[in-house]
Amino acid sequence: MKKSLVSFAVAVFLGVAMNAQQIKFEEYDLPNGLHVILHQDNTAPVVTTGVMYHVGSKDEVKGRSGFAHFFEHLLFEGTPNIKRGEWFKIVSSNGGQNNANTTSDRTYYYETFPSNNEQLGLWMEAERMRHAVINQIGVDTQREVVKEEKRMRMDNQPYGNLLPAILNNVFTKHPYHWPTIGSMEDLNAAKLDEFLEFYKKYYVPNNATLVVAGDIKPEQTKKWIEDYYGGIPKGVKYDKSFPKDDPITQEKEVTVTDPNIQMPAYLFAYRTPSNKEKDGYVLQMLSSYLSNGKSSVLYKKLIDQEKKALAVQAVNLGMEDASIFAFFAIPMGATSKDTLKADIDAEVKKIQTELISEEDYQKLQNQFENQFVNSNSSIQGIAASLATYNVLMGDTNLINKEIEIYRSITREDLRKAAQKYLNTNQRVIINYVPEKK
Known part of the structure; x- marks a missing residue:
């Protein structure tokens, strides 16, 4: 009987936890293809604005690996309205934090602000999407940053190249076979026009999802989204079919x-x-x-x-x-x-x-x-x-x-x-x- 009561109590607890875990959200598309997801939670006065672009290292071409991760750094260089070197200062001076990360499949940028600065986060991500500044000084600066990151995390780190060793040998045809950070030789050889073309190709609203989560008023948030993102031109949607590897049939x-x-x-x-x-x-x-x-x-x-x-x-x-x-x-x-x-x-x-x-x-x-x-x-x-x-x-x-x-x-x-x-x-x-x- 005692065991049954304990099992019942656990079941009740899990049932309550499952219901409490439900995340309510609203999602819709703008005419330019930007997918929007809103999650309202007014229990704490913070808002996260995140944009996930459906571009990762697998979208790169052979001989130009590392572009998606490079853009994770490059797109903090600024815009016509955010001076070079000011991005992080604006965020921190307004009580926020931000970051970005890249995988083989996507790149994600976000800011978390006190909720009274929600509009600022929305504006900054729209700036990045609309007209990020991509010039030679930014490319040269971030190239050195990425080189140092590769040295610290991989080349000078014990077992730091385990993942590239796995990827390179499990995949041979699919672009998964190179690591997200790419090749420094490829990044050194890339020209400014190639970086501009990559931005134009993938950093478009119809290749992105915008999430706004936290202490928001949905109707006001929707108005800001329309104001800041609605006029950004739609891009060309590119095919995402990649070469498939033959099955491994022999050790x-x-x-x-x-x-x-x-x-x-x-x-x-x-x-x-x-x-x-x-x-x-x-x-x-x-x-x-x-x-x-x-x-x-x-x-x-x-x-x-x-x-x-x-x-x-x-x-x-x-x-x-x-x-x-x-x-x-x-x-x-x-x-x-x-x-x-x-x-x-x-x-x-x-x-x-x-x-x-x-x-x-x-x-x-x-x-x-x-x-x-x-x-x-x-x-x-x-x-x-x-x-x-x-x-x-x-x-x-x-x-x-x-x-x-x-x-x-x-x-x-x-x-x-x-x-x-x-x-x-x-x-x-x-x-x-x-x-x-």
Whole structure:
């Protein structure tokens, strides 16, 4: 009886939490194609204005990689109405904060202001969209900034080029095979006209979603949006079909060196479907089962019990067109790659042949329920989620119903995904080793 009461209490709590989690929003399109999402929450006097452009590193052409990330920096240079070097000063002097980030699939810019400066945030993002200043001095300045970022985060960082090593070997035809930061050689070779053309091509209203979230009055916000964005000309909508890679049908092994490491790392990477497909969600859950936390399968076996690895992880890198599921391991002491590979393969084989326990399955469901309850805990986070679900997933309301997809995943689904995508003939083995002196 006591157990039933506890279960009932948990169910009631989760039910209340699910209802409380509902994010209300309104969305519509301007005649120029700009998609607008409004979320009103008057509990705190802050407003986030974010614009997500459906352009990432996959939209670049071969020989000109790194443009999308470069624009993440370049578009803070200013506009005819915001002098060079003034962007961040305007934001901070008005009590705000701002940032931008880029992935292979999209670029996102945002400002968060006290709600009495909502209009300022809307105006600044409209300035960026309408007529950002792109000139030689800005290109030269930001090129050096990006070079320094690459040196700090990748070239001089232990294991800093792991992700490029995976991308370059799992993808060969699709532009996912180069990293978001791109090649410095490509950026050095690019001419000003090419940067201007990239801006004209992708930074247009019909390739963007505007999100305004927080302490707003929707009718006033709509009027400001019409005033600032309504007159920005519509751009040409470009096709987003990219070369597809042939299926991996035979195990491939490559070696990549890193001068910044003393211990090797071994990666076993598989190409998997788009994160929009249900199997993308299944694989995300599978990665959590294998390595999320100290009670996970691989951590418990290879680190805690057998002490064969210093680090081990199963990672699901979900992307719009195709994804990557990869195992990463750093051996402990004299543990060989073959030993790590055999142990990881054994755990995969178990999932392929047996259903995970009901207890482990329930723990997984609880983890994802908990993540859902705790997600979108800030206005800034809600704005980013609304934009992401709209631009990359094609359904803004996934912010409320994505948990239903995870709830629908069964133990059989986990087994089928492992059987379908995690076979040894479908992978690339990457030996990431120290560079010989």
